[in-house]
Amino acid sequence: MNVAIIGGGAAGMAAASRIKRLQPKWNVTVFEKSPYVSHAPCGIPFYVGNVVKNFKDLCTYDVEFFERERGINVNICKEVEEVGDGYLIAGGEKYEWDKLLFATGSRASKLNVENEDLDGISCVNYIEHGERVKALAKDAENIVIIGSGYIGVEMAEAFLRIDKKVTIIEIKEYPLPEYDAEIGAILKAEMEKYVNFKFNERVVAFEGKDKVEKVITNKGEYKCDMAIVAVGIEPNIELAKQLGVKIGKTGAIATNSRMETNIENVYAAGDCAESINVVTKKVDWIPLATPANKMGYVAGVNMAEGYMEYPGSLKSQITGFFNLEIGKVGLSEKEAIREEYNVVSSFITSRTSAKYMRDGTIHLKIVADKNGKVLGVQCVGKDVAKRIYGASALLYKGADVKDFFFTDFPYYPPESRVWDPLVIAARSLFRKLGMP
């Protein structure tokens, strides 16, 4: 059996490893266009900001490990250019497959404005961008970041860590626009202490002779030696389309719960594939690392003739700006309203440990439907990860506000409170839901 996997990132390598574990005699070949596999683009901001010193540390395992320990054939620097029925062409050579996985990931969206291809302008998307961006930043004094989603926020911190002047241009009114305004406002106030933040502005062009010198917006112009475009991502689906694979309404590859596409023996996993949003139960596109790994695992099991279904994900996420942590699981209030839920919500501020111990404040917003089913939790401040982990586990099981209230979160004065912020937030919804 010849299995071909296009893409050696999280999804591709998880699938390859699973297939070899379950079917050791099968021939499993990975095609990866970059020189790296099992890489961690999530670590790029920390490499650029010198928190991680060695670029190679961003790859969990190297090619030799996968070949020697797991028996996977790994072809790096080999871009797949064409895919047809039972074959593919990579680096000009033809390979045959009986089963195929698309694990091609996603790419950064472009702004589509004048001079976007000038030197000194980059996105941060593939692992190779880590080295490229760090090299560009070396000689730059003023850096403009366009977009303040989590990549924009994390890159701002990275550049500040290496003493650059950072301007961010954001078309919306606060950073992390997927979050609700109460959370965004706190992050905005903190970031504005260090970053020249321009909200409600749209980039219309870049200017420069040999390299970028200015970013032009609908409201002004900003001098820059380097610019990062971080305005979103889109799935890599072109090869799949070539083969006639169905693309879903989100724009990513349509899959069923076994990660099968509409074509027999052809699977898709990771950022290039659709899955289910566990809260809405609807098809969604959730391009994040933990779903990519698990989708890859499930695709691998099914490709190896096992049976496993991927239940979907919650879009759980954590990010940060220096000491401020930010996290979200499930839906924000505005997302819930967009999904036509009848919502109640509460925004609380609480300590995260006993009063006589260390400092620590968290701001937490909980959103539920009118029956009390919790739809999402967002928070900003200290000890955010703990609350997002707890809320994720509960949301995965479809918990309501009573479940949040009665969950026995442990108490230890330096680490938590008797009334955990998640419990306080849930209780604060009781009255709105007509509960005692």
Ligand SMILES: Cc1cc2nc3c(=O)[nH]c(=O)nc-3n(C[C@H](O)[C@H](O)[C@H](O)COP(=O)(O)OP(=O)(O)OC[C@H]3O[C@@H](n4cnc5c(N)ncnc54)[C@H](O)[C@@H]3O)c2cc1C
């Ligand atoms: C800066 C940054 C920070 C992030 N931080 C987080 C985080 O904190 N938490 C989180 O959950 N997620 C984070 N993510 C997202 C996470 O990295 C992705 O969701 C994850 O990498 C997706 O895995 P994947 O295997 O689907 O795709 P990828 O990891 O992108 O792998 C796809 C691979 O396919 C290869 N490829 C594409 N086309 C071809 C072709 N034609 N031939 C051969 N190879 C091809 C690419 O080179 C790439 O290596 C971050 C992303 C970035 C860019």
